[in-house]
Amino acid sequence: MRNKEKRNMHGHTDRKDFSADDDTYVNIEELENGAKLFRSVGTKKATNKKNRVILAALILLTILFLILAAMSGLLLRYYLTAREAISQLKNQENNCTPCPDGWKRVGSSCYYVSEEEITWEEARDECYKNNSVLVIIKDKTELDTLNKLIKNDTRYWIGLTRYPEASIIWKWLDGTQLTFNNWGEGEPNNLNGENCGEIRFGPWNDTPCTETLFYVCKR
Structure with a gap:
């Protein structure tokens, strides 16, 4: 304290x-x-x-x-x-280079349907001269397009041939083998060296390449 x-x-x-x-x-x-x-x-x-x-x-x-x-x-x-x-x-x-005179446009392609008859090789060469190819038909769409352009009662060369000749192998001009086809009944039968293909009233047929037919080019 x-x-x-x-x-x-x-x-x-x-x-x-x-x-x-x-x-x-x-x-x-x-x-x-x-x-x-x-x-x-x-x-x-x-x-x-x-x-x-x-x-x-x-x-x-x-x-x-x-x-x-x-x-x-x-x-x-x-x-x-x-x-x-x-x-x-x-x-x-839609605005690409117009098709040449006498050609018909379908989509992005131009087709030429001839008015003269020549052999298969001559038809092939004529198409090449015009920067095109003897028509190649790879599917039904192409076939339907072609059938609308050609006459029903006329025969036309297409870019199809036996390779080698007289064989059972068919090839298109671009070297591809035939997959889609529209052969007529009993065709191809290879009678008398029929080594080239034609479209004949719709169905396809093999016929001698030396015959003279109309033809169709595509570019």
Whole structure:
């Protein structure tokens, strides 16, 4: 216990006792204030950390948005470029070099149906002279096209021949073997060295290459 002296108006000294409880009270109050300050600082730090996380998330979302926007722009440009290229190809197909006089256009091809009769080899050479080939029929679509161009009661050479002669192998002028065919009933029968192909009223037939027939060129 501490004693403090204080003189009164009569010159006497007054003693006032202070217990240790006074100091304890002061220390607890300071501790409470310190705790409050600590909690305040901790809360502020937590708030700042939360704000930084939110800011980082916003920045990341912004970057992702910009990336998606850039990719969308590139895809749109690619789509427009591809569409333009396709359009140009279609225009080129529709506006390609016109067929020569006397030729008929079907799709992107030109066909020439002769008005004179010559041998198979002569017909082949005439087509070559005109930058074309004695017609090759690889599928039914080509056959249907050809049947619309020729006369039903007329025979025409086509670019089909036995190779080698008198064999059972038939090849087109481009060297490919026969796959699709439209042979007439019982044909080809190879009577009298029939080594060249003709279209005869629709179906095909083998006939001697030295006969003279009309012909069809394609370019």
